Amino acid sequence: MSLIVDKINYTYEIGTGFERHALKDVSLAIEDGEFVGLIGHTGSGKSTLIQHFNGLVKATSGTIYYNGQDIYDKDYNMKDLRSKVGLVFQYPEHQLFETDIFKDVCFGPKNLGLSKKDVELRAFEALRMVGIPEELFYQSPFDLSGGQKRRVAIAGVLAMKPEVLILDEPTAGLDPKGRDEILDCVKKLHEEMGITVILVSHSMEDVANYVDRIIVMNDGVLTYDDTPKNIFTHYRELEAIGLAAPQVTYIMNDLKQAGINVDTTAITVEEAKESVLRAVRKGM
Amino acid sequence: MIRDITIGQYYQTKSVIHDLDPRVKLMGTLVFIISLFLGKNVWLYLGATAFLAMVIGLSRVPLKFIIKGLRAVVVLILFSTVFNLFLTEGEVVLTIWKLQITKEGIYTAAFMVVRLMYLIVGSSLMTFTTTPNHLTDGLEKGLGFLKIIKVPVHEIAMMMSIALRFIPILIEETDKIMKAQMARGADFDNGGLIKKAKAMVPILVPLIISAFRRANELAMAMEARCYHGSEGRTKMKPLKYKKNDYIAYIVMFAYLAGMIAIKVLRPGMI
Amino acid sequence: MGIVKTENLTFEYIRRDENDNVEGINTAVDNVSVEFKEGEFIAILGHNGSGKSTFAKHINALVMPTEGSVWVDGMDTKDDDKVLDIRQTAGMVFQNPDNQIICTLVEEEVGFGPENIGVPTEEIWERVAKSLEAVGMTKFRNASPNKLSGGQKQRVAIAGIVAMKPKCIILDEPTAMLDPSGRKEVIRVLHELNEKEHVTVVLITHYMEEVIDADRVFVMDAGKVVMEGTPRQIFTEVERLKSLRLDVPQVTELAYELKKAGLSIPSGILMKEELTASLLKLV
Numbered sequence: 001m002s003l004i005v006d007k008i009n010y011t012y013e014i015g016t017g018f019e020r021h022a023l024k025d026v027s028l029a030i031e032d033g034e035f036v037g038l039i040g041h042t043g044s045g046k047s048t049l050i051q052h053f054n055g056l057v058k059a060t061s062g063t064i065y066y067n068g069q070d071i072y073d074k075d076y077n078m079k080d081l082r083s084k085v086g087l088v089f090q091y092p093e094h095q096l097f098e099t100d101i102f103k104d105v106c107f108g109p110k111n112l113g114l115s116k117k118d119v120e121l122r123a124f125e126a127l128r129m130v131g132i133p134e135e136l137f138y139q140s141p142f143d144l145s146g147g148q149k150r151r152v153a154i155a156g157v158l159a160m161k162p163e164v165l166i167l168d169e170p171t172a173g174l175d176p177k178g179r180d181e182i183l184d185c186v187k188k189l190h191e192e193m194g195i196t197v198i199l200v201s202h203s204m205e206d207v208a209n210y211v212d213r214i215i216v217m218n219d220g221v222l223t224y225d226d227t228p229k230n231i232f233t234h235y236r237e238l239e240a241i242g243l244a245a246p247q248v249t250y251i252m253n254d255l256k257q258a259g260i261n262v263d264t265t266a267i268t269v270e271e272a273k274e275s276v277l278r279a280v281r282k283g284m
Numbered sequence: 285m286i287r288d289i290t291i292g293q294y295y296q297t298k299s300v301i302h303d304l305d306p307r308v309k310l311m312g313t314l315v316f317i318i319s320l321f322l323g324k325n326v327w328l329y330l331g332a333t334a335f336l337a338m339v340i341g342l343s344r345v346p347l348k349f350i351i352k353g354l355r356a357v358v359v360l361i362l363f364s365t366v367f368n369l370f371l372t373e374g375e376v377v378l379t380i381w382k383l384q385i386t387k388e389g390i391y392t393a394a395f396m397v398v399r400l401m402y403l404i405v406g407s408s409l410m411t412f413t414t415t416p417n418h419l420t421d422g423l424e425k426g427l428g429f430l431k432i433i434k435v436p437v438h439e440i441a442m443m444m445s446i447a448l449r450f451i452p453i454l455i456e457e458t459d460k461i462m463k464a465q466m467a468r469g470a471d472f473d474n475g476g477l478i479k480k481a482k483a484m485v486p487i488l489v490p491l492i493i494s495a496f497r498r499a500n501e502l503a504m505a506m507e508a509r510c511y512h513g514s515e516g517r518t519k520m521k522p523l524k525y526k527k528n529d530y531i532a533y534i535v536m537f538a539y540l541a542g543m544i545a546i547k548v549l550r551p552g553m554i
Numbered sequence: 555m556g557i558v559k560t561e562n563l564t565f566e567y568i569r570r571d572e573n574d575n576v577e578g579i580n581t582a583v584d585n586v587s588v589e590f591k592e593g594e595f596i597a598i599l600g601h602n603g604s605g606k607s608t609f610a611k612h613i614n615a616l617v618m619p620t621e622g623s624v625w626v627d628g629m630d631t632k633d634d635d636k637v638l639d640i641r642q643t644a645g646m647v648f649q650n651p652d653n654q655i656i657c658t659l660v661e662e663e664v665g666f667g668p669e670n671i672g673v674p675t676e677e678i679w680e681r682v683a684k685s686l687e688a689v690g691m692t693k694f695r696n697a698s699p700n701k702l703s704g705g706q707k708q709r710v711a712i713a714g715i716v717a718m719k720p721k722c723i724i725l726d727e728p729t730a731m732l733d734p735s736g737r738k739e740v741i742r743v744l745h746e747l748n749e750k751e752h753v754t755v756v757l758i759t760h761y762m763e764e765v766i767d768a769d770r771v772f773v774m775d776a777g778k779v780v781m782e783g784t785p786r787q788i789f790t791e792v793e794r795l796k797s798l799r800l801d802v803p804q805v806t807e808l809a810y811e812l813k814k815a816g817l818s819i820p821s822g823i824l825m826k827e828e829l830t831a832s833l834l835k836l837v
Contacts (some may be wrong), residue, residue, distance in 0.1 A: 020559065041734075041735060043703070054467060056463050056467065082467055082469055086467070087467040089464040091492060094457070094461045095464040095465060096490065097490050107468055107486065108468040108469055109777075111471065112377065118637060142493065146602055160468065162752070175602045175800065176800050176801040177601060177796075180801075202733040202734055208760050243734075244734065248805075249316065251805055251830075255829075255833060257411075258832070259834075269804055269811060273812060276808070276812055277817070279837070294658065298603070300586065362725055380833050416658045417659065419661060445570035445658075448658065449658050497653075501650060501653035504611075505648055505654035505656070507616060508641055508646040509670060510641050510642055517672065518668075519669060519675060519679065520669055521662070
């Protein structure tokens with residue numbers, strides 16, 4: 001059970017003179033139950049890439065296999081793929097349309113052709129999982145706060161019971177607390193339901209605390225695919241492509257250079273604190 | 285998909301046509317359209333072709349780009365071809381099952397196709413070579429006399445210019461909304477007419493809400509920048525006729541005169 | 555009097571249900587009295603819904619106070635005859651770059667404001683050139699705004715305000731929709747304007763990294779100003795900020811945690827260099 005991307009290329013507007021290569025020879029494999037961060041600056045191809053995962057965009061060349069099946073096969077059930085690989089777009093405003101939240105979340109499962117009872121059961125469960133209290137269920141989705149709208153949008157996809165959940169910059173525009181709440185919610189989904197999560201972001205600091213693996217895209221090319229610790233040792237190269245390691249990485253490197261023997265692979269404030277304390281206490 | 289539509293877009297380059305006063309281009313478009321309706325005559329169409337080719341050449345807009353714009357209306361063109369081909373009475377040249385193709389039908393269809401294509405190419409050349417702002421400036425000034433009868437010319441021009449700016453943004457947004465709903469299993473391709481119409485609701489609702497939000501924010505941003513109608517407003521690019529503009533007027537009226545002369549001298553089809 | 559001054563500024567709006575019945579009254583801005591001096595770089599922090607945007611719109615006379623007053627360069631925003639002068643003195647940049655760009659060409663966009671206030675044609679061209687230069691967008695003057703990145707669009711929006719020669723620029727979350735590099739561009743431009751042109755900047759944001767170099771920081775919550783001080787003073791109170799749905803830069807947080815763990819380092823550290831220096835004293 002996995003998603004395998006085999007050498008895909010994607011070219012925009014072929015034959016118009018405005019040709020642009022959005023993806024160049026991208027290959028990767030995502031195993032069941034992984035929590036992956038997909039990082040890249042605007043225009044790096046990360047959004048185009050995830051739209052390939054559920055077949056919304058078809059590669060110009062190359063193939064994608066989901067659970068061993070070629071999704072570009074003529075008989076392949078694309079609709080089924082879209083329910084298995086759930087994609088939540090950046091702005092919830094692009095998908096919320098119903099008169100109340102509950103109905104809106106029902107939209108996905110209803111499209112799968114389930115019975116009314118099953119549809120409602122799934123919507124109910126999904127809303128509960130993202131932490132929307134029941135008294136909000138029958139309110140208009142347009143009256144919600146930014147963070148709540150995002151949760152409802154996530155629930156709208158969760159209700160289809162996807163095996164893989166892809167979130168495109170779910171924290172853009174949220175305040176720091178709202179950002180933490182959404183990411184904690186995603187983490188909970190990952191842990192409790194064992195769902196595979198691909199988190200798209202342009203902020204390393206956001207994902208460093210959560211993911212086990214980071215894929216870095218630059219200019220349509222997959223540049224790094226490794227654990228966060230390994231990726232952040234390349235912080236100078238990351239800067240060259242408009243990204244940056246979390247601030248703690250820089251602090252730890254500075255300290256090390258100043259002669260304090262700290263662990264430069266610390267990527268969270270918590271780890272950094274432990275490492276600095278150890279180093280300082282040893283020095284004292 | 286929808287993004288392929290080039291009609292109404294501006295093609296950025298430097299050319300004699302780009303530099304013309306928008307009023308000249310508006311008048312030129314009008315003259316060209318009139319010339320197309322002068323009659324069905326090969327010589328007239330040859331004249332129009334020459335004129336159009338000259339303008340395209342001078343505009344430096346690639347032919348490829350212009351033809352791409354035609355793709356959007358290919359259905360319309362086919363439709364009119366089929367209609368004219370089969371439904372014009374006259375001398376029968378070919379019979380397919382119960383349908384008859386007449387000689388007159390072939391001529392009419394051919395003329396119609398050319399006329400439609402020229403109409404579209406001619407008017408889109410104007411938008412290709414004129415920024416929407418310039419275009420609305422042209423309309424505002426060219427139609428300024430209507431202000432006397434209380435037509436809010438400036439306001440209409442401003443609205444048009446804003447609409448043109450937001451068309452590409454809304455097209456892109458429609459694309460995103462469609463994808464977001466397809467990711468939730470929405471199906472826009474299958475089913476009958478009613479089902480298809482129903483499937484539009486999840487696209488239209490977010491699109492309309494977003495358009496209203498944008499309109500609201502834009503109105504506020506305009507107010508914040510001291511916009512208060514045309515009163516006391518100056519222009520960064522005031523319209524002023526230059527030498528080329530006068531030459532263009534002469535060329536276009538010479539063209540029209542020539543076309544009318546053809547029409548008078550050669551009343552038949554050929 | 556400072557360039558911007560508010561006294562007991564309060565803004566209330568009535569919430570209605572679907573049938574237009576009054577459900578209640580919300581107080582978006584609650585008794586705010588502040589004064590910004592000319593040339594200052596002011597940052598206003600607050601979580602979403604804290605009232606900071608509504609407060610900002612008062613300075614541009616887009617919203618009128620329910621109670622209290624706002625003065626911009628000595629002009630009362632309630633004075634109808636002064637509205638255009640106020641908007642020219644205190645220009646405003648909004649969050650969504652797409653929804654505030656009116657024209658289809660960068661240079662025309664920058665000229666839009668000066669056109670509205672009746673600047674003569676030749677001077678418009680001078681102002682447009684200067685403003686584009688100030689935000690580093692001269693290269694794109696003949697481009698369509700649709701082809702620009704988010705950060706570039708916001709810089710054009712800023713140039714559009716600069717061309718009106720304001721004494722003060724208010725920016726309502728100008729970086730919320732941008733990526734990190736776009737955010738940096740915009741903040742850099744603002745500091746340059748502040749330093750070179752002595753324009754007063756009022757930056758509204760919820761990104762903490764952006765306020766480090768501000769002269770003064772105000773933190774809003776539930777329509778009130780709940781904290782006020784230099785960035786250093788504000789960032790000393792890590793727990794308080796977190797309770798206000800905000801956070802602090804990682805270096806400040808790390809320093810705070812280390813201090814809590816017993817290391818003797820000063821509070822309110824903003825730069826990584828400061829942390830390195832104070833840790834070096836310990837080993």
